[in-house]
Amino acid sequence: MKRYILQRLLHLIPILIGITFLSFALMHTVSTDTVDILYDQNGGANEAAAAARRASLGLDQDFLTQYAVWVINILHGDMGNSFVSGMPVLTTIMDKLPATIELMMLALGLTLLISLPLGILSAIRKGSIWDHLVRLLSFTGNSLPDFFIAIILLYIFAVKWHVFSFLGTSLSMVPILPALTLSIAMSAKYMRQIRAVFLDELSKEYVQAALSRGLSYPFVITHYVLRAVLAPLLALLAVSAGSLLGGAAIIESIFLWDGIGKLAVDAIMMRDYPIIQAYVIWMSVIYVGVNLLSDIVCGFLDPRLTIGEKED
């Protein structure tokens, strides 16, 4: 087990290097001259001052040196300063992170509440009216972009029923509507996967064997099948967390929820490159971290996964 966790952690290093390298290269190719951008916002500067500033920021160095310096700074907790507010990027991100994590947690919880019972129901009642209904729901949800789900929810809850005040201004302290939007979008995908994993497990021989030994169907489901599908379901949930992180940018902007996603969209409008860069890195690190965690938990749930790790 220790070896497995170590192996997973080592696997992370090239991925993290790659993520930071790509983010850096992306900014580097497009915003070739940070100094120009900085001075343009302050009404331009003479060449000598610009050159001096470039030297002080290390922008006269070659690409790889700049990258190395930048990574070392990040490791020291310095992600640069925002072009707009002048505040350190790291503190800005840290300020907004709790709001996004709160939204994510609520959305994940709602997703499980919606998709687990419905997915299991459609699997054990395969071919019934319930199964068709769940599949129709899942199909509909999959065809709706998340921002349209947000608008439909706003229309129902704010315009028609007046449960929430319009367009998210002080939607209450808890992000119910944004979380519901994200969880509907995610459940549509997840229900389908739960159904598939369950059906696959139900067709295995041990289920037949247990039933023919006289064990009741609910007992077999709760004691055997549910346990067996826990690991794959967790892994699938971790993978779909990626769409949650991406969707958050749009949904937070619609509902004016003051998290990292809205911060990033606002930063894009103001061409605040350091913030965008930090956003990409943070979201990717969270995504990779969530998947690492799920890998490790899956390893505990199903120790077979920890041996015979084949290099593909």
Added chain:
Amino acid sequence: MRSSKRNRFYFFLSLILLILVLSLLADYIMPFGPYDQNLSMALRPPDSVHWLGTDRYGRDMLSRTLSGARTTVCTALAVALAASSFGAFIGLICGYHKGKATTLLLRLTDVFLAFPSMVFAIAVAGILGGGTFNAAAAIAAVAWPKYTRLVRNQVLPLHHEYYIEAARMSGFSPLKILLVQILPEIIGPVLITAALDIGTIITEIAGLSFLGLGAAPPAAEWGSMMSGARNLLQTAPWTIFVPGAAIFITVAIFQLFADSLRDLADSKTPR
């Protein structure tokens, strides 16, 4: 069973062709110009003249939605084509040739897969600046790696097939083997994945436009039409639900088409 699957496939294929024809002929069939303003007719609910109502400048929603179909559908098809052929090409190379360079390429695809796709697309589009082309480029940049994985995993087991070895011994160049012997074997799953992908790409393009990172506001594009009408949800909900419904219907049809294509392929190759 087979024939019903085939009928389903042809049914959805014809629906897709219908969408394509509608979007390509939009200029000839739409009742009004998509950019023709008429302020005296602003914010009219759907009626017999303007079937789907008008927006805040009195522009006909039906015409704008039809005109938007071309932007969205054609862009999505182009992105799917570009991402799948590029990804598949890299996958072919990585699967066929094992070496340091291809290992590095594979690691690179791993890195791309480690980014949550929409996060990366938002950042790329944000850095490149708005515009339909940049939004398409951003989405293609996150869509290709899964084809590389898919194709590589298909190509690897083919290595030891006799007909590949025979071709190799007959002195065929690697490129010729890849294109003539291997490509026909693996094209099916790539097409199915691409078909499944188009719906996602449409929603992603619309999402970027909704954020203001795709087609700019005056353009008739579904995502930006919805974004521009956000504050009309109370007074003129059709201005936002019409383009939304257009996205929903288009994505649904592409999904059903992809499913029917997969079912048809499954029944052809019994596992």
